[in-house]
Amino acid sequence: MRGGGRHLDEDDVRVRARGGSRPRTRKRPKHEDARSAMVTAVDRGRYRCLVDGREVTAMKARELGRGSIVVGDRVALVGDVSGTPDTLARVVRVEGRTSVLRRTADDTDPVERVIVANADQLVVVCSLADPGPQPRLIDRCLVAAYDAGLDPLLCLTKSDLARPGGLLDDYASLGLRHVVTEHEGDLSDLEALLTDRASVLVGSSGVGKSTLVNRLVPEAERAVGHVNPVTGRGRHTSTSAVALPYRGGWIIDTPGVRSFGLAHIDPDDVVAGFPDLEEAVAECPPGCPHTGEAEGCALDLWAAGGRLSEQRVASLRRLLASRTGEEGA
Protein backbone atom coordinates (compact mmCIF):
# COMPACT_ATOMS: atom_id res chain seq x y z
CA MET A 1 0.00 0.00 0.00
CA ARG A 2 1.30 3.42 -0.87
CA GLY A 3 0.80 6.56 1.16
CA GLY A 4 -0.39 5.18 4.47
CA GLY A 5 -3.19 7.74 4.76
CA ARG A 6 -6.47 6.05 5.63
CA HIS A 7 -9.47 6.85 3.51
CA LEU A 8 -13.02 5.69 3.23
CA ASP A 9 -13.37 3.11 0.51
CA GLU A 10 -16.34 2.29 -1.65
CA ASP A 11 -17.53 -0.63 0.44
CA ASP A 12 -18.07 1.72 3.34
CA VAL A 13 -19.99 4.07 1.14
CA ARG A 14 -22.21 1.24 -0.02
CA VAL A 15 -22.79 -0.06 3.49
CA ARG A 16 -23.83 3.39 4.65
CA ALA A 17 -26.03 3.92 1.62
CA ARG A 18 -27.99 0.79 2.49
CA GLY A 19 -27.79 1.01 6.24
CA GLY A 20 -29.01 4.59 6.56
CA SER A 21 -27.82 5.90 9.88
CA ARG A 22 -24.85 3.59 10.24
CA PRO A 23 -21.85 5.62 11.51
CA ARG A 24 -18.59 5.93 9.61
CA THR A 25 -16.59 3.54 11.72
CA ARG A 26 -15.22 1.01 9.24
CA LYS A 27 -12.33 2.85 7.68
CA ARG A 28 -9.81 1.02 5.59
CA PRO A 29 -6.87 2.04 3.45
CA LYS A 30 -8.03 2.92 -0.03
CA HIS A 31 -6.39 0.99 -2.83
CA GLU A 32 -5.05 3.91 -4.75
CA ASP A 33 -2.82 1.75 -6.90
CA ALA A 34 -5.59 -0.69 -7.87
CA ARG A 35 -6.00 -1.51 -11.55
CA SER A 36 -9.38 -1.72 -13.25
CA ALA A 37 -10.21 -5.07 -14.80
CA MET A 38 -13.12 -7.00 -16.22
CA VAL A 39 -13.89 -10.52 -15.00
CA THR A 40 -13.97 -12.87 -18.00
CA ALA A 41 -14.31 -16.25 -16.28
CA VAL A 42 -14.83 -17.71 -12.83
CA ASP A 43 -13.50 -21.10 -11.81
CA ARG A 44 -13.48 -22.49 -8.28
CA GLY A 45 -12.79 -19.23 -6.48
CA ARG A 46 -10.34 -17.97 -9.08
CA TYR A 47 -11.26 -15.03 -11.27
CA ARG A 48 -9.82 -14.60 -14.72
CA CYS A 49 -9.58 -10.90 -15.41
CA LEU A 50 -8.57 -8.80 -18.35
CA VAL A 51 -6.27 -5.87 -17.50
CA ASP A 52 -5.11 -3.75 -20.45
CA GLY A 53 -5.55 -6.76 -22.73
CA ARG A 54 -3.58 -9.01 -20.35
CA GLU A 55 -5.09 -12.07 -18.67
CA VAL A 56 -4.56 -12.02 -14.93
CA THR A 57 -5.78 -14.57 -12.39
CA ALA A 58 -7.09 -13.16 -9.14
CA MET A 59 -8.64 -14.23 -5.88
CA LYS A 60 -11.09 -12.34 -3.76
CA ALA A 61 -9.55 -10.19 -1.04
CA ARG A 62 -10.79 -11.22 2.36
CA GLU A 63 -12.08 -7.73 3.06
CA LEU A 64 -14.67 -8.17 0.30
CA GLY A 65 -16.69 -10.60 2.40
CA ARG A 66 -19.32 -12.86 0.91
CA GLY A 67 -20.59 -10.84 -2.04
CA SER A 68 -20.37 -12.65 -5.35
CA ILE A 69 -18.12 -11.75 -8.24
CA VAL A 70 -19.38 -12.86 -11.63
CA VAL A 71 -18.39 -12.76 -15.27
CA GLY A 72 -18.82 -9.21 -16.58
CA ASP A 73 -18.05 -7.55 -13.25
CA ARG A 74 -15.73 -4.54 -13.31
CA VAL A 75 -13.29 -4.96 -10.48
CA ALA A 76 -10.24 -3.28 -8.96
CA LEU A 77 -7.13 -5.45 -8.62
CA VAL A 78 -4.06 -5.08 -6.45
CA GLY A 79 -0.97 -7.23 -6.03
CA ASP A 80 0.69 -9.00 -8.92
CA VAL A 81 -1.15 -7.99 -12.09
CA SER A 82 1.67 -9.06 -14.41
CA GLY A 83 -0.31 -12.04 -15.66
CA THR A 84 2.81 -14.21 -15.36
CA PRO A 85 1.91 -17.90 -14.82
CA ASP A 86 1.39 -18.85 -11.16
CA THR A 87 0.92 -15.28 -10.00
CA LEU A 88 -2.25 -14.20 -8.23
CA ALA A 89 -3.74 -10.72 -7.95
CA ARG A 90 -6.42 -9.74 -5.44
CA VAL A 91 -9.85 -8.30 -6.16
CA VAL A 92 -10.34 -5.48 -3.66
CA ARG A 93 -13.45 -3.88 -5.09
CA VAL A 94 -16.44 -4.73 -7.30
CA GLU A 95 -17.85 -1.72 -9.12
CA GLY A 96 -21.58 -1.06 -9.26
CA ARG A 97 -23.42 -3.18 -11.84
CA THR A 98 -25.48 -1.75 -14.68
CA SER A 99 -27.41 -5.02 -15.12
CA VAL A 100 -27.61 -8.49 -13.64
CA LEU A 101 -28.80 -11.63 -15.33
CA ARG A 102 -29.98 -14.30 -12.89
CA ARG A 103 -30.17 -18.00 -13.28
CA THR A 104 -32.93 -20.06 -11.80
CA ALA A 105 -32.61 -22.21 -8.75
CA ASP A 106 -32.99 -25.82 -9.87
CA ASP A 107 -32.55 -29.41 -8.76
CA THR A 108 -28.78 -29.24 -8.74
CA ASP A 109 -28.54 -25.83 -7.07
CA PRO A 110 -31.36 -24.48 -4.88
CA VAL A 111 -29.98 -20.94 -4.88
CA GLU A 112 -30.84 -18.36 -7.49
CA ARG A 113 -27.62 -16.80 -8.70
CA VAL A 114 -26.40 -13.88 -10.70
CA ILE A 115 -24.63 -15.37 -13.70
CA VAL A 116 -23.53 -12.32 -15.67
CA ALA A 117 -23.18 -8.65 -14.77
CA ASN A 118 -23.15 -5.54 -16.95
CA ALA A 119 -24.41 -7.14 -20.16
CA ASP A 120 -26.75 -5.13 -22.37
CA GLN A 121 -28.06 -7.71 -24.86
CA LEU A 122 -29.42 -11.24 -24.50
CA VAL A 123 -29.00 -13.36 -27.62
CA VAL A 124 -31.42 -16.26 -27.54
CA VAL A 125 -29.97 -18.93 -29.79
CA CYS A 126 -32.57 -21.34 -31.10
CA SER A 127 -32.23 -23.94 -33.84
CA LEU A 128 -34.90 -24.30 -36.50
CA ALA A 129 -34.35 -28.08 -36.54
CA ASP A 130 -32.26 -30.73 -34.80
CA PRO A 131 -33.41 -29.91 -32.11
CA GLY A 132 -36.59 -28.15 -33.25
CA PRO A 133 -37.60 -24.74 -31.89
CA GLN A 134 -38.73 -24.42 -28.28
CA PRO A 135 -41.05 -21.42 -28.12
CA ARG A 136 -41.63 -21.82 -24.38
CA LEU A 137 -37.93 -21.54 -23.77
CA ILE A 138 -37.71 -18.50 -26.03
CA ASP A 139 -40.57 -16.88 -24.10
CA ARG A 140 -38.83 -17.49 -20.82
CA CYS A 141 -35.61 -16.01 -22.14
CA LEU A 142 -37.49 -12.92 -23.29
CA VAL A 143 -39.01 -12.40 -19.88
CA ALA A 144 -35.59 -12.85 -18.26
CA ALA A 145 -34.18 -10.27 -20.69
CA TYR A 146 -36.88 -7.71 -19.94
CA ASP A 147 -36.46 -8.30 -16.22
CA ALA A 148 -32.69 -7.87 -16.40
CA GLY A 149 -32.97 -4.81 -18.63
CA LEU A 150 -31.22 -6.49 -21.58
CA ASP A 151 -32.30 -6.07 -25.20
CA PRO A 152 -33.36 -9.46 -26.53
CA LEU A 153 -32.17 -10.69 -29.92
CA LEU A 154 -33.45 -13.93 -31.39
CA CYS A 155 -30.84 -15.89 -33.34
CA LEU A 156 -32.29 -18.73 -35.37
CA THR A 157 -29.68 -21.29 -36.41
CA LYS A 158 -29.60 -24.24 -38.82
CA SER A 159 -31.71 -22.55 -41.48
CA ASP A 160 -30.10 -25.00 -43.91
CA LEU A 161 -32.32 -27.65 -42.25
CA ALA A 162 -35.65 -25.78 -41.94
CA ARG A 163 -37.21 -22.44 -42.87
CA PRO A 164 -37.90 -19.89 -40.13
CA GLY A 165 -41.38 -18.85 -41.42
CA GLY A 166 -43.95 -19.87 -38.79
CA LEU A 167 -41.72 -19.27 -35.81
CA LEU A 168 -40.90 -15.73 -36.85
CA ASP A 169 -44.57 -14.95 -37.44
CA ASP A 170 -45.22 -15.94 -33.84
CA TYR A 171 -42.68 -13.42 -32.63
CA ALA A 172 -43.43 -10.62 -35.05
CA SER A 173 -45.95 -9.08 -32.67
CA LEU A 174 -43.28 -8.79 -30.01
CA GLY A 175 -41.26 -6.52 -32.26
CA LEU A 176 -38.35 -8.81 -31.52
CA ARG A 177 -35.11 -8.28 -33.44
CA HIS A 178 -33.90 -11.45 -35.10
CA VAL A 179 -31.17 -12.93 -37.28
CA VAL A 180 -31.12 -16.21 -39.16
CA THR A 181 -27.89 -18.19 -39.58
CA GLU A 182 -26.86 -21.37 -41.29
CA HIS A 183 -23.86 -23.65 -41.51
CA GLU A 184 -20.98 -21.74 -43.11
CA GLY A 185 -23.44 -19.05 -44.21
CA ASP A 186 -22.86 -15.32 -44.02
CA LEU A 187 -22.76 -13.93 -40.46
CA SER A 188 -22.50 -10.23 -41.21
CA ASP A 189 -26.00 -9.38 -39.89
CA LEU A 190 -25.23 -11.03 -36.58
CA GLU A 191 -21.76 -9.49 -36.45
CA ALA A 192 -23.21 -6.02 -36.89
CA LEU A 193 -25.71 -6.57 -34.07
CA LEU A 194 -22.96 -7.77 -31.73
CA THR A 195 -20.54 -4.93 -32.44
CA ASP A 196 -19.84 -2.62 -29.46
CA ARG A 197 -22.26 -4.52 -27.19
CA ALA A 198 -21.92 -6.88 -24.26
CA SER A 199 -24.01 -9.81 -25.45
CA VAL A 200 -24.92 -12.86 -23.42
CA LEU A 201 -25.61 -15.93 -25.56
CA VAL A 202 -28.06 -18.46 -24.17
CA GLY A 203 -29.57 -21.53 -25.76
CA SER A 204 -30.31 -25.11 -24.97
CA SER A 205 -27.81 -27.81 -25.74
CA GLY A 206 -27.22 -28.66 -29.38
CA VAL A 207 -28.66 -25.52 -30.98
CA GLY A 208 -25.26 -24.59 -32.40
CA LYS A 209 -24.24 -21.88 -29.98
CA SER A 210 -20.65 -23.09 -29.65
CA THR A 211 -20.42 -23.41 -33.41
CA LEU A 212 -21.47 -19.77 -33.70
CA VAL A 213 -19.09 -18.56 -31.01
CA ASN A 214 -16.24 -20.41 -32.71
CA ARG A 215 -16.99 -18.74 -36.01
CA LEU A 216 -17.27 -15.30 -34.41
CA VAL A 217 -14.26 -15.69 -32.10
CA PRO A 218 -12.13 -18.53 -33.56
CA GLU A 219 -9.33 -18.06 -31.02
CA ALA A 220 -11.74 -18.98 -28.20
CA GLU A 221 -11.89 -22.63 -29.34
CA ARG A 222 -15.18 -23.43 -27.62
CA ALA A 223 -15.90 -27.15 -27.56
CA VAL A 224 -18.49 -28.30 -30.08
CA GLY A 225 -20.67 -31.24 -29.13
CA HIS A 226 -22.77 -33.63 -31.11
CA VAL A 227 -26.49 -33.99 -31.29
CA ASN A 228 -27.59 -37.33 -29.96
CA PRO A 229 -29.27 -39.14 -32.86
CA VAL A 230 -31.75 -40.71 -30.46
CA THR A 231 -32.91 -37.72 -28.41
CA GLY A 232 -32.12 -35.03 -30.99
CA ARG A 233 -30.47 -33.13 -28.18
CA GLY A 234 -26.87 -32.13 -27.78
CA ARG A 235 -24.62 -32.50 -24.81
CA HIS A 236 -23.28 -29.49 -22.98
CA THR A 237 -19.63 -29.98 -23.73
CA SER A 238 -18.44 -26.61 -22.49
CA THR A 239 -18.69 -26.00 -18.77
CA SER A 240 -18.39 -22.41 -17.51
CA ALA A 241 -19.45 -18.93 -18.58
CA VAL A 242 -16.78 -16.93 -20.33
CA ALA A 243 -16.56 -13.42 -21.75
CA LEU A 244 -14.67 -13.03 -24.99
CA PRO A 245 -13.62 -9.61 -26.29
CA TYR A 246 -15.41 -8.97 -29.56
CA ARG A 247 -15.49 -5.90 -31.82
CA GLY A 248 -15.47 -3.25 -29.13
CA GLY A 249 -17.78 -5.31 -26.92
CA TRP A 250 -18.04 -8.79 -25.47
CA ILE A 251 -19.54 -12.12 -26.37
CA ILE A 252 -20.47 -13.93 -23.18
CA ASP A 253 -21.06 -17.63 -23.64
CA THR A 254 -23.08 -19.35 -20.90
CA PRO A 255 -22.94 -23.11 -21.43
CA GLY A 256 -24.81 -24.42 -18.39
CA VAL A 257 -27.72 -22.00 -18.65
CA ARG A 258 -30.82 -23.74 -19.98
CA SER A 259 -33.60 -21.94 -18.21
CA PHE A 260 -34.39 -18.99 -16.04
CA GLY A 261 -36.40 -18.92 -12.84
CA LEU A 262 -39.05 -16.32 -13.43
CA ALA A 263 -41.71 -16.75 -10.78
CA HIS A 264 -40.25 -13.86 -8.74
CA ILE A 265 -40.56 -11.40 -11.60
CA ASP A 266 -43.11 -8.64 -11.17
CA PRO A 267 -45.67 -8.51 -14.01
CA ASP A 268 -44.83 -4.85 -14.54
CA ASP A 269 -41.21 -5.76 -15.28
CA VAL A 270 -42.47 -7.97 -18.09
CA VAL A 271 -44.63 -5.11 -19.34
CA ALA A 272 -41.43 -3.06 -19.55
CA GLY A 273 -40.67 -5.10 -22.67
CA PHE A 274 -43.87 -3.71 -24.24
CA PRO A 275 -43.56 0.08 -24.23
CA ASP A 276 -46.71 0.44 -26.35
CA LEU A 277 -48.78 -1.19 -23.60
CA GLU A 278 -47.38 0.75 -20.68
CA GLU A 279 -49.78 3.64 -20.97
CA ALA A 280 -52.77 1.32 -20.71
CA VAL A 281 -51.29 -0.65 -17.83
CA ALA A 282 -50.85 2.56 -15.87
CA GLU A 283 -54.65 2.61 -15.56
CA CYS A 284 -54.87 -0.91 -14.10
CA PRO A 285 -55.96 -1.45 -10.49
CA PRO A 286 -53.01 -1.68 -8.07
CA GLY A 287 -51.32 -5.09 -8.19
CA CYS A 288 -53.11 -6.09 -11.39
CA PRO A 289 -51.55 -9.30 -12.76
CA HIS A 290 -52.63 -8.26 -16.32
CA THR A 291 -53.76 -11.79 -17.14
CA GLY A 292 -56.90 -12.57 -19.14
CA GLU A 293 -58.73 -13.38 -15.90
CA ALA A 294 -57.65 -10.22 -14.10
CA GLU A 295 -60.57 -8.13 -12.86
CA GLY A 296 -60.57 -4.66 -14.41
CA CYS A 297 -57.30 -5.04 -16.30
CA ALA A 298 -57.02 -1.95 -18.50
CA LEU A 299 -55.52 -4.01 -21.31
CA ASP A 300 -58.97 -5.52 -21.93
CA LEU A 301 -60.64 -2.12 -21.91
CA TRP A 302 -58.10 -0.58 -24.26
CA ALA A 303 -58.12 -3.54 -26.63
CA ALA A 304 -61.94 -3.60 -26.69
CA GLY A 305 -61.91 0.11 -27.49
CA GLY A 306 -59.47 -0.47 -30.34
CA ARG A 307 -56.82 1.63 -28.64
CA LEU A 308 -54.20 -1.11 -28.79
CA SER A 309 -53.64 -4.34 -30.66
CA GLU A 310 -55.27 -7.53 -29.40
CA GLN A 311 -52.28 -9.40 -30.72
CA ARG A 312 -49.83 -7.40 -28.60
CA VAL A 313 -51.95 -7.98 -25.52
CA ALA A 314 -52.03 -11.71 -26.30
CA SER A 315 -48.24 -11.72 -26.71
CA LEU A 316 -47.71 -10.01 -23.38
CA ARG A 317 -50.07 -12.44 -21.69
CA ARG A 318 -48.28 -15.39 -23.20
CA LEU A 319 -45.03 -14.15 -21.66
CA LEU A 320 -46.69 -13.46 -18.32
CA ALA A 321 -48.00 -17.02 -18.31
CA SER A 322 -44.57 -18.40 -19.21
CA ARG A 323 -43.19 -17.11 -15.91
CA THR A 324 -44.95 -19.85 -14.07
CA GLY A 325 -44.96 -22.42 -16.86
CA GLU A 326 -42.94 -25.53 -17.27
CA GLU A 327 -39.21 -25.11 -17.90
CA GLY A 328 -37.91 -25.66 -21.38
CA ALA A 329 -34.83 -27.82 -21.24
Ligand SMILES: Nc1nc2c(ncn2[C@@H]2O[C@H](COP(=O)(O)OP(=O)(O)OP(=O)(O)O)[C@@H](O)[C@H]2O)c(=O)[nH]1
Ligand atom coordinates in the same frame (compact mmCIF):
# COMPACT_ATOMS: atom_id res chain seq x y z
N1 LIG B 1 -27.04 -28.37 -40.16
C1 LIG B 1 -26.48 -27.53 -39.28
N2 LIG B 1 -25.84 -28.03 -38.21
C2 LIG B 1 -25.29 -27.16 -37.33
C3 LIG B 1 -25.36 -25.76 -37.51
N3 LIG B 1 -24.73 -25.17 -36.47
C4 LIG B 1 -24.29 -26.16 -35.67
N4 LIG B 1 -24.61 -27.37 -36.18
C5 LIG B 1 -24.30 -28.71 -35.59
O1 LIG B 1 -25.09 -28.90 -34.42
C6 LIG B 1 -24.36 -29.67 -33.45
C7 LIG B 1 -24.36 -28.95 -32.11
O2 LIG B 1 -23.61 -27.76 -32.23
P1 LIG B 1 -22.92 -27.05 -31.00
O3 LIG B 1 -22.30 -25.81 -31.53
O4 LIG B 1 -22.06 -27.98 -30.23
O5 LIG B 1 -24.19 -26.73 -30.11
P2 LIG B 1 -24.25 -26.00 -28.71
O6 LIG B 1 -25.48 -25.19 -28.75
O7 LIG B 1 -23.00 -25.29 -28.42
O8 LIG B 1 -24.44 -27.19 -27.72
P3 LIG B 1 -23.64 -27.48 -26.38
O9 LIG B 1 -22.19 -27.50 -26.71
O10 LIG B 1 -24.17 -28.81 -25.97
O11 LIG B 1 -24.03 -26.37 -25.47
C8 LIG B 1 -22.97 -29.88 -34.03
O12 LIG B 1 -22.92 -31.15 -34.59
C9 LIG B 1 -22.88 -28.81 -35.10
O13 LIG B 1 -22.00 -29.16 -36.15
C10 LIG B 1 -26.05 -25.25 -38.68
O14 LIG B 1 -26.17 -24.05 -38.92
N5 LIG B 1 -26.59 -26.20 -39.51
Ligand SMILES: [Zn+2]
Ligand atom coordinates in the same frame (compact mmCIF):
# COMPACT_ATOMS: atom_id res chain seq x y z
ZN1 LIG C 1 -53.73 -5.07 -15.88
